[in-house]
Amino acid sequence: MSDDATPGGPLAELIADAQKGLLSVHLSDDVRVNAEEFAYIERDCEAFKTEIRRLQTIATNISNQKRWGLGEDQAVLTSAKLVVRRFRSKAAVVDSSSDSSNNVHDTLEQHYRIVDDLQQLHRAIAQRYIQADQEFAARYNELMANMPTSPVGAEDR
Template identity: 50%
Template sequence: MSGDKPMQGLIDAAKNGQLTVSFSDDLYVNVEEFVYIERDCQAMKDQIKMYQGVAQDISNREVWGLGEQSDWIKSTSLLVGRFRAKAKGDAGGNDVYAILQKHWDIIDGIQQLHREVANRYQQSDTEFAAKYTELMESAPHGFQARK
């Protein structure tokens, strides 16, 4: 597997035409699903970035109102420091911001992989390519509610 990004080996294999999957005769490629995956992955990545902004704001907050500015209450400054580190900046990477980044990386890998597979289909199937292009241009942004 190349790089340390999630799914990079599969993405590279798809780019090089080396990714193969065996299906039964009962399974077919659904163009709409490729479009939904693209849009939903992007919407999820956008939400994660928004939540990372919240974690950043929490980490940067100056006044918490817990008495942390009082010299005689030592535990409040420790508590505030812990809250800040858990929002962003934990030395072990066990903070909200870093964990959300790992989720973003995984979703990005899924999105890239599906893009590569869709590109391959578009190169070999003009009907798929036309439908995919049409749906991508007309699909609303955000999560798609499916039944």
């Protein structure tokens, strides 16, 4: 994945501004920026994206499933064929001429893009801190080199 904003992504303008150093925030003395938060956001965004792709694969497998066992192979059970068709199209687009994007696979793709944009935004901000603060840079790099596994999707591993 590149450090450039995805064209047309939901946060594309913010990412571009962050890369140019044009974002600013006024923090009170009670708020501190630390490398741990940036490193863990990076790790967990990757884990979320991996989990989304895993779920999309499941949705695709559902849409491609040949036999459902609902009687769809019986000519007299026309409603069974309709139910199977509906299940398939809700999992992922089967027929682009008639199926809508209101399905699990496409909805997950929207989530993927949002997580990817959030990751890119945080990465761009972290890069600005790394360039400006040696202590932040050292801690961030140390954390990234020794990052524990994300709990996201852990129950599926």
